Amino acid sequence: MTTAFRTAKGGRIDRSQSIGFRFDGQNYWGNAGDTLASALLANGVHFVGRSFKYHRPRGIMTAGSEEPNALVQFGLGDRTEPNARATVVELHEGLVAASQNAWPTLGSDVGVVNSWASRLIPAGFYYKTFMWPRFGWKFYERAIRHAAGLGRAPEGKDPDHYDKMHAHCDVLVVGGGPAGLSAARAAAMTGARVIVMDEGPEFGGSLLSETAEIAGRPAMDWVAGVVDELAERSNVRLLTRTSAVGYYDHNFLVAVERVTDHLAAPPEHLPRQRLWKVRAKQVVLAQGAIERPLVFADNDRPGIMMAGAARSYLNRYGVKVGNRVVVATNNDSAYAAAADLHDAGVAVTIVDIRDEPTGGDLPLAAFGKGIDVLSGHAVIGSDGGRRVEAAYVAQISPSAKRIAGSIQRFECDAILMSGGWNPSVHLFSQSGGKLAYDRERTIFIPGETRQQARSTGAAAGDFSLVDALTDGLAAGLEAAADAGHRKRGGRPQAPAVAPVITVPLEPLWSVPGRDPRGRTNKHFVDFQNDVTAADVALAAREGYLSVEHLKRYTTTGMGTDQGKSSNVNALALMAAASGRDIPEVGTTTFRPPFVPVSFGALAGRNVDHLADPVRKTPMHRWHETAGAVFEDVGQWKRPFYYPQRGEGKQAAVNREVRAVRNSLGILDASTLGKIDIRGPDARKLLNWVYTNAWNKLEAGRCRYGLMCHEDGMVFDDGVTACLDENHFLMHTTTGNAASVLGWIEEWLQTEWPNLKVWCTSVTEQFATVTICGPNARRLLGELCGDIDLSSEAFPFMSVREGHVAGLRARVFRVSFTGELSYEINVSADCGLALWNACMMAGEKFGITPFGTEAMHVLRAEKGYIIVGQDTDGTVTPIDLGMGWAVSATKDFLGKRSLARAATAAPGRKELVGLMTETPTDVLPEGAQIVEKALESAPMPMLGHVTSSYYSPNLGHSIALALVRDGRNRIGETLEVPLPERTCRVRLTDPVFFDKEGARLDG
């Protein structure tokens, strides 16, 4: 397929491979190796979008990731991606893309009224206009978002999968152009581990668009040779299509690799994108430079683009951006583009701001080709609609920056502009490096570095190919040496390149126009955000002088391109408007990411069933088979209840609760935290971390304890058993297993290194089966022959070792239900075996598995607290009515806080029981408690419900609550205002059932 603007030969596209694609509903042809932008340009399409605010027609402006204009909606359905830069979207068969920010169509966009009304909506207009009335913003915002939006996010679930990869190296080279490849090659020769990454689909950087020769051969031959050499080395990793997006402390960089975005049919096993997390000993930054636009009137029409981009489209993609072009420049580099286009048969006129652009080799070559050059002239405006039609050119006075002569109209179909080149210092700046301003060349270059990094080539402001190759080589060797790798033998040499003499550019930050106030014609500075030179001047007039204020007020430098092309122009204009020097104005902070990053890449494979670990107990499959409904407790899955056929939650829980009270229940308690504590100072440790005393606990006995943080607030509780004089087993709550161990280790390592104690987590070593109910002893008796189970020999709160169901076991006689209860610990591998044995032997007792909800009901009937449910980090042991568990005679963590005025004051919120007036009324947990419900909030709150259940044993709902001065109010009736009703509740003791504890012995 031939396309109108494709050259007859040349470029790096595959002319044998035509590719069909669709843009805005129209079919086009391109070639393999094209980007969406180059393929559109080959078809003569420049007009691809509407601008953000004024909805002006916009075209393709660059050939790289800095593109501000050509943002398209890429792909279909749930794979659609907004704000894709057409300049980096690689063409593949069947690619579908559409323009953005135009409605109903790109050609007839109603939003264009904003352009006619532009005098009414200058920078900051919505700060001024939409401030009143205050509630109006939610209406205004919807309209503004619709009018000024970018692309549209997909609505369904992301069908792709993503990957993350950690990598380590001695030398990371960012950028695979001449400087980067030189650096990578030199570093690799030393044996250093090297990673070199480039955002493009192939290495070469600027050389992909270059006609210069290296060592007497086409530059890309040299690139191919270096890449082949690097690819063969085992110490080198080459990454293409990989954009370094963030440079963080400790030489940690993040990059995004687009693995399959360029493929028409991505293989299922490959991720769409891969997020690289690179830790490098040394970093070489070789990202090249980004060309600066010229700020002249109407410099934004489709067909107006960067000169370097036009050269890329010609030399790399075989595309002429027009047939008749005007090149507007203030420096030598645009002459190379002009010369190449001239050679391709394009009619070229160069308009150079400089009076005598004759010193450099590139202008000389252009003169030699007979290209028209207007020196001391500027393009001061343009004409056209959806495509530029003419350039207005005038002589300008060099000093006064005024139009000095008559205005000529040059018919053209493209205007190429070059305002010089900015080193790509984004990552360097992110790394904390300081920028230095080079007055001579009006650029910011990397100054003092704060990390193990060096910049080289155009990224360091050294724009010539000779410099890139030699400096890159030196940077690579130095980086490798600093990482501990030195080249043996002779120093490698950079390949020979013909030097090019250049003369300095002449800055002209705003080209004078016919309308000096820029009202009828806009001088665009930031193309993506529609910020004009007049907006910058307005910001200066209104006092937004700081560059950070300028950014927020005008939005210059925001958006998907983050002002890559516009920033220096904007701050130079601010400097001029406020009578300051450019470095005095400074730059805004460069923040990651360098280019937009998809959320999918950041999430990686931490989605769906891998979003968070699912922890399962050894008996999990049994619970599943039994049809248990599971509850998430931290990362654990615990059986919530076991519904039988046709049974709802409440019925199941009632049945389970009754079974425990009447006969026998069985619970999987394996998730409880367990810490093995050993050493001569183990008791001292327990005395410190628990509020009660541990000196007298004998071997074989257990004790319940509360733990407080330094603030005196309860943070964990549990039973600790004394296994031997110096050997204890501590139980923690399920959720706090890791944090209690961490808490104890922190104290041992920082404050009490003198204590001789070793702590080892044994949570997962044991599976715990709890059997409880009046028949618990009879069941255990059937399974266990070597422990005397009599109440005298094995009393409540003690521990014995023996065998249960033939398995080595440790049996704790403790109770969280108020029933006779045994917790049996066996090796976790045997947990299921023990469970099965209990179920079989327990059949005659109607053994009933119960879940966490029944457990909660049972413990609430007894007024036993759950830390984290009945406490919230503001509750002391005294508040809980558990002063009996607080030693008055010894010191412990949190003790001093308990004596603080606020902690010891009367009238604190205290744990009480609640009984509703209506027995079946179950209060919602979290409900507020008040003296007397008022018509509407606010009303003074006395406390809240912490636990609430229906108790089938009492035939009544029960609740626990924290209520101000609660214990003194027991017997009073208070109110719980609920959305539909108000519920009256009587305050009671928190123990509802078996107050005397008669059932503990079965």
Place this chain on the structure above:
Amino acid sequence: MVETVLRQSPLSTCHPEVGALAEIGEAGAALRERPYRTKVNLRGDAADKAFLKAVAGATGIELPLEPNRTAVIERQFGPVATLWLGPNEWLFTGAPDQAAALVEALDGALIGRHAAVNDLSGSRTTIELSGPRHLDLLAKGCALDLDLAAFPVGACAQTHIARALVILHRTAEDRVEIHVARSFAEYLWLWLLDAGAEYGVVTLAGAP
């Protein structure tokens, strides 16, 4: 020993069906569980020469004192690897069912000394990851530098793979052992399968 008959490893239901045993062949990586392997944790003072001597006397093992290194000795039932986990913590790993004897020997030798010996064989299982791409697979979830030069054979580390805390032990140039808490084992196994799909990861029948 009722235990050896009735026990069930956390990944026993994840093993491939017998008869559908995958071969490594073209696969870039392979996973298998090594269930029930002995794991005994020791805590003690590395600066206490008498402690080190007592351990060596009882077991023949010189405790590794260099961080993140392993000492391996051969026994009739196979090698016993001692992993340095911290300045005062080690993990002995070896063939199944050796824990009781090892605990007894250590406890006997350390009577009267400040030390803690715990059989943790049931608390973790071991996943062996092997194959030419096994390091790439690990790099997807582990932030450590696991290059052979930085993490040679015999190196060990406590680290994360994805969101699971693990102990890594490189046992050969082409394989690592991953000791993971049993409640996390299934999550990690599924994660490794997901991350390894790109390399055609296969699962092999569990073998101690």
